[in-house]
Amino acid sequence: MNMKKYLSTLFNQLSNKRSMLYNPEDDKLLVHKEDYLSLKKAFQNSGETKIVKWLMRVMGVILLFMLFPWTQNIQAPGMITTRLPEQRPQQLNSIIGGRIEKWYVKEGDMVKKGDTILKITEVKDSYLDPQLLERTKEQIQAKEQTVDYYQSKSEAIQNQLSALNQVRQYKMQQLRNKIKQAVLYVQSDSMALEAVRTELKIATDQYKRQEELFKQGLKSLTELEQRKQQLQNATAKALISENKFINSKNDLLNARIELNQTDREFNEKIAKAQGERFSTLSDATTGQGEIAKLRNQFSNYNIRNGFYFVLAPQDGQITKTISAGIGEVVKEGAEIAKIVPQNFKYAVEMYVEPVDIALVSTGQKVRFQFDGWPAIVFSGWPNVSYGTYPGKVVAIDNAISDNGKFRILVAEDAEEQPWPRALRIGGGAKGMALLKDVTVIYEIWRRMNGFPPDFYKAMLKPEDKKSKKK
Incomplete structure (x- = not known):
């Protein structure tokens, strides 16, 4: 039989005040304490023995307590708020x-x-007129009529331009025909002049031969005078043909000059009409801009009335x-x-020290004690605490706040106990971010040595991982 069994049997015998000694080898009583005075005094119960027993029991309970699990946590005050901006005050x-x-x-x-x-x-004098919208509408209608007039004028000028182009086309065609006719006249007169010059040369040659024959006495004076008259007639015809040829060339030159002048005059008229049309279109565009401005004012006035x-x-x-x-x-x-x-989704805004921010992650569990709600809190045993409510970290700021701490947002956990509906935005809360489960003795040792809590990543559920990947 081992020592554990021996001590157990001896303890039971002493507790029942049995006056005997026990032999663990043969499991038999050896002697009774009444037979020996010293043995009787040794086994006599005293107050000191009871204290020792109680101390041993207390030490056993403490040792057992030291082996209990303890949930590490980070505690920080918070304030009730909401994640959605439109649900805040x-x-x-x-x-x-x-x-x-x-x-x-x-x-x-x-x-x-x-x-x-x-x-x-x-209170502004610009908007005191009770008929401001009606008067603005009248201004818009007047500007629209003005724009219509400008557009009509532009169409009339466009028609005028079309007419001018058509007349110009006919006039230019007429002058071109005239030039062609003048060219033909020049050619005809040129050929006629050549013919007359040929006749003049023939007449001159005949007159010279007739004069030689007259000197030789072979021709009479009458025949000589006839040749001379023919020569004079040929000379006159040549002069007439040459003048006619020169006149034809002048007519051709005048026709070309008239063509250029007519083209220039029509260009000036068309350019002037186009300038008037562009000016009219500019006025119409300016009027449309003023109409748009007035419509904008009308819309602003109308919207302002709703304010x-x-x-x-x-x-x-x-x-x-x-x-x-x-x-x-x-x-x-x-x-x-x-x-x-009236309706909003609760969240708690907490501020965590920079040394603890690495221990907090999205999806991590948090327990809250709200101001005004009675609670019995065991920080190391959140599941045993009464009056606390669960939450889950949904957001962590990447930048430090003005108070030198990092802000985290904790929302309700849909799978856990809902928060009280009587909570109000701005109320206080005390949060405990749950970390790793350790033993009590380890936690005492960590705090005595000033070590931070163990780094611990909250295990996300499969659906949380999928949503995080998305």
């Missing part, structure tokens, strides 16, 4: 400057999206009015009231 601002005429709500009222909050009236009533952007509660007085003048963009959305 918002300012109601006046888009235009004006004077508060009437309030339709009071602080604490619940409003629906589109409900009227207050009415503002104009006289400040409407609720979403369902929520009016928590605070900034500009409260009737007749109080507010500036453009000034804050008028604050509204807290």
Whole structure:
């Protein structure tokens, strides 16, 4: 029998106050304590023996406690918020400057999206005219008529240009025909001149031969005078033909000059008409630009009329009015009231020390103790704690905040216990980011030596990994 069994048997015998000794080898009693006085005193129960027993029991319990599991954690204060910007408390601002005429709500009222909050009236002299939209519309109509007139004028000038081009084409064709005719006249007169010159030469030769014959006495004076008359007639015909030829050439030159002059005149008329047309088109384009500007003003005026009533952007509660007085003048963009959305998804904003930020990862579990909710918290045993609520890290800032810490956002864990619906944005919370499970004695040793918690990556579920990859 081993020593463990021996001690166990001896302890049981002493507890039952049995006055005997025990032999572990043959499992028999050796002596009774009543037989020996010294043995009786040795086995006599005293107060010191009881204290020793209790100390041993306490030490055993402490040793057992040291082997219990302990969940390392990072604790940090937080504040209740929401991840969606449109679900956070918002300012109601006046888009235009004006004077508060009437309030339709009071602080604490619940409003629906589109409900009227207050009415503002104009204070700028540019918008005081009650018929501003009608007058602007009349200006637009007048400008549209002016543009129509310019377009009609442009079409008329275009028709004039078409007519000028057509007349120019006919006139130029007429002058070209005239030039062709003059060329033919020059050619005809040139040939006639050559013929007359040939006749003149023949007449001259005949007159010279007739004169020689007359000197020889072979021809009479009458025949000589006839040849002379023929020579004079040929000379006159030559002069007439030459003058006619020169006139033909002058007519041809004049026709060409007239063609160039007519072309230049029509070019000037067409250029002038085109200039007028371009000027008209420019005026029409300017008018269209002014119409667009007036339409823009009309649209701005019309939209501005809708800003006289400040409407609720979403369902929520009016928590605070900034500009409260009737007749109080507010500036453009000034804050008028604050509204807290009625429906929102909870999240907690926590700030973690830089030395601990490496231990926090997306998807990591966090336990919260919210202000106003009773709780019994065992930081090392979150599952045993009462009144705490689970969460999951959804975002970690990459840059440090102004307070020298890193901000993390923790949202509800859809698979765990839901958070209380009575929570309000801005409420306080104390968060514990759960890390690695260790023994109590290891945790005590770590803290005594000032070591940081063990680096631990939260195990993501398969669906979380898929969503993270996406």
